[in-house]
Amino acid sequence: MNPISQACRMLGSCMKLKWGVFQTLLGFIITFWIWNIGSVQAKPYVPESDSAIVEHVPLSGDPRIRQIRDAQLELSQDPRNLELAVHLARQLVELGRAEADPRYDGYAQSALQPWWNSSTPPSDVLFLRALLRQRSHHFDEALEDLTQVLHNRPRDAQAWLTSAVIHQVRGHYEEARKTCLPLLRLTNALVSTTCITNVASLNGQAQESYQSLLNIFSLTPSADPQQKLWTLTILAETAMRLGNTSAAEEHFQEALSLGIRDTYLLGAYSDWLLDQHRPADVQTLLQNDFRPDGLLLRAALSAQQLNNPQLPHHVASLSSRFADSRLRRDTRHLREEARFTLHLLKHPKQALHLAQENWTVQREPWDARILLEAALATGDHKAAQPVIQWINDVRLEDEQIHRLMEQLT
Amino acid sequence: MSLWLAFISLFILDLFGSVAAHAHKPSDSYLRLTVHEEAMQGQWDIALRDLDYAIGLDGNTDGEITWQETRSRHSAIASYALSRLEIRDHKSACWMHPTGHRIDHHSDGAYAVLDFSTRCPTTPTQLTINYGLLFDLDALHRGLLQVEHNGTTQTAVFSPERSNVKLNLLSSSPWREFFQFALEGVWHIWIGYDHILFLISLLLPAVLWWRDGQWNPVGYFGRACGEVLKIVTSFTLAHSVTLSLSALHLMTLPSRWVESIIAGSVVLAALHNLYPVMPIRRWIVAFGFGLIHGFGFASVLADLSLPTTSMLMTLAGFNFGVEFGQIGIVSLFLPLAFLLRRSWTYRILVLRLGSLGIAGLASLWMLERSLDRPFSSWLW
Numbered sequence: 041m042n043p044i045s046q047a048c049r050m051l052g053s054c055m056k057l058k059w060g061v062f063q064t065l066l067g068f069i070i071t072f073w074i075w076n077i078g079s080v081q082a083k084p085y086v087p088e089s090d091s092a093i094v095e096h097v098p099l100s101g102d103p104r105i106r107q108i109r110d111a112q113l114e115l116s117q118d119p120r121n122l123e124l125a126v127h128l129a130r131q132l133v134e135l136g137r138a139e140a141d142p143r144y145d146g147y148a149q150s151a152l153q154p155w156w157n158s159s160t161p162p163s164d165v166l167f168l169r170a171l172l173r174q175r176s177h178h179f180d181e182a183l184e185d186l187t188q189v190l191h192n193r194p195r196d197a198q199a200w201l202t203s204a205v206i207h208q209v210r211g212h213y214e215e216a217r218k219t220c221l222p223l224l225r226l227t228n229a230l231v232s233t234t235c236i237t238n239v240a241s242l243n244g245q246a247q248e249s250y251q252s253l254l255n256i257f258s259l260t261p262s263a264d265p266q267q268k269l270w271t272l273t274i275l276a277e278t279a280m281r282l283g284n285t286s287a288a289e290e291h292f293q294e295a296l297s298l299g300i301r302d303t304y305l306l307g308a309y310s311d312w313l314l315d316q317h318r319p320a321d322v323q324t325l326l327q328n329d330f331r332p333d334g335l336l337l338r339a340a341l342s343a344q345q346l347n348n349p350q351l352p353h354h355v356a357s358l359s360s361r362f363a364d365s366r367l368r369r370d371t372r373h374l375r376e377e378a379r380f381t382l383h384l385l386k387h388p389k390q391a392l393h394l395a396q397e398n399w400t401v402q403r404e405p406w407d408a409r410i411l412l413e414a415a416l417a418t419g420d421h422k423a424a425q426p427v428i429q430w431i432n433d434v435r436l437e438d439e440q441i442h443r444l445m446e447q448l449t
Numbered sequence: 450m451s452l453w454l455a456f457i458s459l460f461i462l463d464l465f466g467s468v469a470a471h472a473h474k475p476s477d478s479y480l481r482l483t484v485h486e487e488a489m490q491g492q493w494d495i496a497l498r499d500l501d502y503a504i505g506l507d508g509n510t511d512g513e514i515t516w517q518e519t520r521s522r523h524s525a526i527a528s529y530a531l532s533r534l535e536i537r538d539h540k541s542a543c544w545m546h547p548t549g550h551r552i553d554h555h556s557d558g559a560y561a562v563l564d565f566s567t568r569c570p571t572t573p574t575q576l577t578i579n580y581g582l583l584f585d586l587d588a589l590h591r592g593l594l595q596v597e598h599n600g601t602t603q604t605a606v607f608s609p610e611r612s613n614v615k616l617n618l619l620s621s622s623p624w625r626e627f628f629q630f631a632l633e634g635v636w637h638i639w640i641g642y643d644h645i646l647f648l649i650s651l652l653l654p655a656v657l658w659w660r661d662g663q664w665n666p667v668g669y670f671g672r673a674c675g676e677v678l679k680i681v682t683s684f685t686l687a688h689s690v691t692l693s694l695s696a697l698h699l700m701t702l703p704s705r706w707v708e709s710i711i712a713g714s715v716v717l718a719a720l721h722n723l724y725p726v727m728p729i730r731r732w733i734v735a736f737g738f739g740l741i742h743g744f745g746f747a748s749v750l751a752d753l754s755l756p757t758t759s760m761l762m763t764l765a766g767f768n769f770g771v772e773f774g775q776i777g778i779v780s781l782f783l784p785l786a787f788l789l790r791r792s793w794t795y796r797i798l799v800l801r802l803g804s805l806g807i808a809g810l811a812s813l814w815m816l817e818r819s820l821d822r823p824f825s826s827w828l829w
Contacts, residue, residue, distance in 0.1 A: 146589030
């Protein structure tokens with residue numbers, strides 16, 4: 041081989057190599073660019089004009105807020121005024137629920153501050169403290185407070201009901217059932233039946249519970265709309281677990297028609313629609329109200345099913361919300377974060393850790409489901425075993441979960 | 450009777466929504482301090498909503514806060530916030546002075562950014578920070594502190610129960626972190642079979658050379674060494690680049706793709722040993738797929754999700770560990786392979802059957818990763 045042709049070949053391979061490097065770099069630049077669309081790089085700035093609107097505070101002119109501010113001012117003059125503090129805290133707790141905004145929980149706790157760290161505060165304070173503690177997922181402490189309330193006021197229906205729901209969320213069905221029973225003589229038939237059948241529906245008697253709840257519901261057409269909303273949501277969820285598609289749809293629709301915009305209902309209905317592969321209906325349902333993390337999660341999941349261009353934007357905002365919670369060491373969002381990490385970030389191992397951590401705190405069907413999904417995605421079938429064992433022990437009936445269990449065994 | 454029923458129904462929704470979505474988020478402020486000598490730069494992000502609640506910003510209560518409304522309250526914001534913050538070095542108080550006001554956005558809305566400078570009597574060595582913002586109004590408020598000093602970052606969370614934080618500016622050791630992550634890196638390369646198998650597949654023929662349709666042993670150690678050096682260096686270079694890009698959130702790829710391509714790279718590298726017909730040099734293969742392996746390392750680093758104070762040290766440490774582990778593997782492999790290179794065992798058993806086995810195993814990985822169906826778990 042002559043030196044010239046050898047040189048040519050070397051040059052050729054060099055050129056090829058350079059072209060290859062160039063292509064690789066180009067590929068990188070394009071990927072980088074695509075990945076950065078949607079994630080806006082936030083940096084502090086000075087607005088250009090005085091009239092620029094920097095923030096919306098929708099409630100600043102609201103009469104409820106003005107009342108609350110007046111009450112706070114009054115309380116600051118007389119911080120140990122129990123009646124005033126309880127009245128204010130109750131208003132704030134209710135506002136926090138209606139707006140689904142935890143800032144009001146903080147204001148409520150501040151109003152109760154003189155009694156907050158006491159081991160035996162007055163019963164009214166105890167009950168509000170229990171509500172605030174369960175909202176921040178301190179379930180043990182909340183139950184201790186409720187036990188004290190019930191010791192002082194054994195006929196307190198709210199306290200019985202609250203305890204029952206906390207036990208149910210934690211998957212302690214026997215305790216939950218026992219705590220629902222006193223409601224039979226303390227409150228109306230719809231509330232007590234809903235409490236009892238909700239527990240039983242998770243505990244091996246889904247079909248029977250569904251029937252009894254449906255019967256009692258049809259007998260009480262004049263019930264309070266919020267009670268109706270509660271019952272209808274439970275009917276829908278039970279029908280959904282039993283795989284009764286048309287009944288679930290009907291109950292969800294009837295609940296929505298009550299006209300109360302409820303975050304829990306919207307979340308549960310969205311999940312069901314996602315399972316039915318109806319992502320477009322989720323988008324219509326949520327109507328761009330993405331303030332609650334849980335609703336933004338469902339919006340992102342529906343955008344994923346639809347291949348909607350909004351997806352990267354939703355994923356970026358969810359990432360930053362979860363990062364913020366982690367900074368303040370807040371663990372209330374573990375279930376949502378596990379779903380986000382598994383389905384949107386596609387990091388199954390990390391999702392499994394989150395789901396396992398979440399499982400130590402709460403045990404509703406979704407908590408089991410996300411753990412099984414993550415275990416399946418990682419191939420770590422062993423991790424699913426304790427949950428499968430638990431589902432078999434409590435005889436949880438849930439179509440989706442049983443499908444996952446079959447894949448895992 | 451109806452009164453308590455109303456109150457019950459009021460809380461029913463609250464209860465059964467107890468694990469439902471929590472909208473917005475509780476109140477946080479972000480306090481960042483950068484320490485240089487005796488001067489410190491502070492940046493304090495406080496939610497406009499919280500400031501509106503505490504000192505009133507929406508002057509005309511129309512539900513909208515304009516920049517003008519914020520600007521007119523700048524001195525009130527500075528004195529409200531700075532009077533609730535105290536920074537001391539040992540016993541002596543440091544003096545704070547506002548230097549500017551800006552706006553920033555966090556996940557729950559717009560924040561007032563208060564820039565301030567701090568001066569202590571001497572170069573600070575032990576800071577005590579006392580934080581009292583909003584605790585009187587909102588017991589769930591938290592102050593998220595981040596102190597940067599000499600390239601390290603220390604973090605803390607202020608709460609009503611813990612409003613006082615002591616930081617030792619001398620003891621923070623970036624090296625400790627570096628070594629912790631270096632260990633993680635070594636550990637990962639040893640348990641990450643796919644990376645080892647990829648490297649081994651590329652290295653197996655390094656003690657041989659392809660001529661006349663078959664593998665022949667190389668003459669001297671230096672030649673094998675040079676080949677190994679080229680492969681390992683280009684693999685290292687490539688995965689360091691993408692590991693850094695991904696860890697610094699500059700670029701990410703879906704992990705399913707990454708994991709599938711990594712498995713695919715092992716298959717290709719192993720098959721190439723059986724039929725080395727492709728006119729491509731092994732170091733180029735090492736570089737190209739090294740880029741993808743880097744993303745794989747990054748997801749491990751993300752999965753560790755350890756509390757990090759300095760991303761740079763973490764990254765450098767982890768990368769160093771990965772390299773160190775790699776060198777360990779190479780220094781075990783190379784002398785052994787060189788000694789055995791003439792034997793039938795090496796050329797047939799190790800190179801051919803070994804590569805075949807690796808290709809088979811990696812194909813299985815590739816299938817299950819790309820289809821998202823784990824079916825080889827019974828293998829181990």
